[in-house]
Amino acid sequence: MFTVNKKVDKILTLYLPLTMLLSFTIFPIYWTLNTAFKPEGDIVKRPLQYIPVNPTTENFVAAWTNVGFATFFKNSLIVGVFTVIAVLICSTLSGYALSRYQFKGKRSFMLMLLCTQFIPRAMMIIPLFVIFKNLGLISNPLSLIITYTAIEIPFTTILMSGFISNVPKELEEAAMIDGCTKLQSLRHVVFPLLLPGIVATGVFTFIYTWNEFLIALMLTNQQSKFTLPVGLSTMMGEFSINYGALAAGSVIALIPAVILFAYAQKHLVNGMGGAVKG
Amino acid sequence: MIKKKMTTSVLALTMATGMLLAGCGGEEKAATKDTKKAATKSDEPVTLQFWDENAGPARTPVWEEVIKRFEEKNPNIDVEYVGIPNASAKSKYDAAIAAEDTPDIGSVQTTWLPEFSIREALLPLDSYFKKSDISKKINPSATGVNKKITQDGKLYGIPYAQNLDALWIRTDWFEQAGVKEPKTWDEFFTVIEKMRDEANNRYGFTIRGGAGASFTIQRAMFAYSGLDFFDKNGKTNINDPKHVEFVEKYFSYYDKLTPKSDITNGYKEMIAGFDTGVVAMVHHNPGSYGEHNKALPAGSYKLIPLPTTEKGQYVAEGGNAVNLAIFKSTEHADEAWKFVEFVNSEEAQSYWNQQTGQIPTNSDVLDDEWVQDAQHIKTAFEVYNNPDTKLYEPPFYLPDYRAILDGVVDPGVQAVMSGKMSAKDFLDEWAKAIEDSKAKYDQTFKK
Numbered sequence: 152m153f154t155v156n157k158k159v160d161k162i163l164t165l166y167l168p169l170t171m172l173l174s175f176t177i178f179p180i181y182w183t184l185n186t187a188f189k190p191e192g193d194i195v196k197r198p199l200q201y202i203p204v205n206p207t208t209e210n211f212v213a214a215w216t217n218v219g220f221a222t223f224f225k226n227s228l229i230v231g232v233f234t235v236i237a238v239l240i241c242s243t244l245s246g247y248a249l250s251r252y253q254f255k256g257k258r259s260f261m262l263m264l265l266c267t268q269f270i271p272r273a274m275m276i277i278p279l280f281v282i283f284k285n286l287g288l289i290s291n292p293l294s295l296i297i298t299y300t301a302i303e304i305p306f307t308t309i310l311m312s313g314f315i316s317n318v319p320k321e322l323e324e325a326a327m328i329d330g331c332t333k334l335q336s337l338r339h340v341v342f343p344l345l346l347p348g349i350v351a352t353g354v355f356t357f358i359y360t361w362n363e364f365l366i367a368l369m370l371t372n373q374q375s376k377f378t379l380p381v382g383l384s385t386m387m388g389e390f391s392i393n394y395g396a397l398a399a400g401s402v403i404a405l406i407p408a409v410i411l412f413a414y415a416q417k418h419l420v421n422g423m424g425g426a427v428k429g
Numbered sequence: 430m431i432k433k434k435m436t437t438s439v440l441a442l443t444m445a446t447g448m449l450l451a452g453c454g455g456e457e458k459a460a461t462k463d464t465k466k467a468a469t470k471s472d473e474p475v476t477l478q479f480w481d482e483n484a485g486p487a488r489t490p491v492w493e494e495v496i497k498r499f500e501e502k503n504p505n506i507d508v509e510y511v512g513i514p515n516a517s518a519k520s521k522y523d524a525a526i527a528a529e530d531t532p533d534i535g536s537v538q539t540t541w542l543p544e545f546s547i548r549e550a551l552l553p554l555d556s557y558f559k560k561s562d563i564s565k566k567i568n569p570s571a572t573g574v575n576k577k578i579t580q581d582g583k584l585y586g587i588p589y590a591q592n593l594d595a596l597w598i599r600t601d602w603f604e605q606a607g608v609k610e611p612k613t614w615d616e617f618f619t620v621i622e623k624m625r626d627e628a629n630n631r632y633g634f635t636i637r638g639g640a641g642a643s644f645t646i647q648r649a650m651f652a653y654s655g656l657d658f659f660d661k662n663g664k665t666n667i668n669d670p671k672h673v674e675f676v677e678k679y680f681s682y683y684d685k686l687t688p689k690s691d692i693t694n695g696y697k698e699m700i701a702g703f704d705t706g707v708v709a710m711v712h713h714n715p716g717s718y719g720e721h722n723k724a725l726p727a728g729s730y731k732l733i734p735l736p737t738t739e740k741g742q743y744v745a746e747g748g749n750a751v752n753l754a755i756f757k758s759t760e761h762a763d764e765a766w767k768f769v770e771f772v773n774s775e776e777a778q779s780y781w782n783q784q785t786g787q788i789p790t791n792s793d794v795l796d797d798e799w800v801q802d803a804q805h806i807k808t809a810f811e812v813y814n815n816p817d818t819k820l821y822e823p824p825f826y827l828p829d830y831r832a833i834l835d836g837v838v839d840p841g842v843q844a845v846m847s848g849k850m851s852a853k854d855f856l857d858e859w860a861k862a863i864e865d866s867k868a869k870y871d872q873t874f875k876k
Binding site: 191192218276277280281284289365368369372373374381384385386387392393396 | 478484485486489509510511512513514515516517520521524525527528529530532697723
């Protein structure tokens with residue numbers, strides 16, 4: 152009797168809410184997948200098809216070749232990878248400084264870093280446009296890499312300083328007693344222990360650049376330089392939406408993020424745990 | 430030693446970045462110089478950048494074909510197409526104008542012309558237009574509105590397509606129910622009631638309560654009253670008792686005889702309701718023809734004009750058009766005009782409007798066979814060509830006209846629909862916003 156009650160309790164308090172949550176989260180993704188594999192006529196047909204009756208891959212072909220997703224994908228990848236590299240270098244070094252050194256104005260500096268996160272992105276558009284126009288960087292991926300790096304650094308610096316604080320100072324000191332220089336102790340002792348934090352920061356940065364729309368739209372005046380979110384939005388006209396190709400494009404856009412999370416999941420959990428503890 | 434190495438690395442990195450930036454900038458500057466050079470010799474290749482304010486799967490390929498045809502006829506001119514999603518197009522133009530980095534040619538809505546011309550972003554096209562053959566073909570009322578709404582009375586945009594608010598109806602349902610198409614507003618309200626079919630989860634009408642609701646309610650109100658936007662004393666008619674009466678009745682159908690989700694209905698939701706067999710009538714324009722054509726069997730739907738006023742008059746909004754404008758920053762104004770002229774030629778307008786379901790402005794297109802066969806275009810023409818049709822002209826020239834629609838009217842519609850505000854208070858608030866804006870405008874420009 153007791154075991155039955157325990158089982159019911161577990162179902163009611165654990166499995167049921169988790170199943171509800173999961174179905175709530177997964178349904179839109181499932182519907183996108185479902186739509187991506189339906190021919191145009193079946194998408195708006197009634198009764199609704201919960202499983203494609205005439206499955207087709209033509210939407211993927213249309214999105215990839217006709218709409219130019221291959222180019223948008225490549226552009227997003229370039230911007231994402233270089234932004235992650237730049238953000239990781241800057242935020243690891245500045246995070247180390249914030250974590251290990253005491254200096255005048257450290258608290259105010261951190262407060263200022265936090266404050267930059269409250270500036271609405273839309274407010275920055277015109278100044279950014281003017282700056283990059285003067286630099287001749289409109290429609291150049293470098294403008295996006297620089298902007299995203301600048302936007303992400305304050306938050307990731309604070310994040311990294313949390314991870315670094317979690318690595319005992321004594322380990323560095325021990326390495327230095329063993330003959331390591333400061334930089335060698337950083338490279339051989341601190342960085343390997345920081346890996347989960349670095350992965351977590353990198354993943355967050357990549358996802359931000361992968362999804363960002365407004366700045367990418369404003370700083371790009373050439374179709375061939377559009378990133379994925381901008382490319383996706385051009386598939387929704389005022390009076391027409393290519394639902395099939397849009398869904399297929401969204402699935403394509405999802406793939407790198409899913410792969411990234413699948414590989415980084417372990418590090419991500421460890422990393423976030425570290426940040427919270429730190 | 431390490432310190433030295435690090436300093437060297439940092440310096441190298443800084444220099445590399447600097448060189449990269451300078452390199453890219455240099456390339457761009459060199460390119461600009463080259464195009465400037467090209468402008469001096471007419472036979473040398475010229476590249477024009479063209480921004481489309483409503484890119485999408487339906488229009489982008491059509492523009493690409495028009496551009497291809499233009500380039501075949503003008504081998505020394507390349508047109509670079511940049512498609513901008515409709516929802517972000519105005520912000521993109523705003524940023525480009527502020528940063529003085531505009532394209533050569535842009536597709537712009539009529540409502541943007543006054544603001545862009547005040548900001549001195551556009552090139553007046555009067556002299557080009559006067560000399561061109563298209564001046565005899567393009568609908569004079571559409572170009573007339575464009576001149577009338579700008580502060581200096583100049584022509585800044587050539588309308589290549591116009592639009593008209595109308596009703597799409599499910600003719601098959603009307604036949605089954607033995608209901609006649611509504612011709613007057615009273616009949617329209619009766620049809621909403623008659624076409625409600627609870628057993629089949631069908632509604633007679635769907636109200637636009639989400640994005641773009643302001644345009645729909647404004648056009649419906651004036652189509653009902655037949656009033657001008659301002660009275661003889663310059664006071665707006667927005668909160669006229671006739672409009673209060675209409676808005677009260679119109680929104681009273683919400684959630685009783687129209688779907689509950691109407692309060693957030695934008696274009697997509699409204700058209701999806703019609704195309705998936707949930708509603709019998711939808712207030713839109715011929716532009717959604719492509720969507721209905723894909724989703725519904727031929728002959729099961731058609732376009733009818735908005736109901737007439739008590740006096741039997743059709744009312745349409747002046748300036749419901751989309752234009753090609755040349756930006757002042759262009760270094761190739763003559764070549765840009767060639768493109769504008771081509772897009773407004775019979776050949777290009779006929780192709781563009783047939784593919785997109787919009788109404789051509791070039792009178793030569795009216796005789797084309799496809800126009801005779803396209804019920805929705807013919808209906809729109811009948812309204813525009815009806816001598817009794819009245820055009821009311823909203824004050825597009827007010828710099829914050831669009832901001833009032835987005836910031837006061839759209840939320841106001843939702844407040845009335847949800848019962849948080851009365852129709853009278855809503856229209857009073859709207860009228861006050863318009864009058865305050867007009868007073869500011871008159872004061873600034875001493876009109």
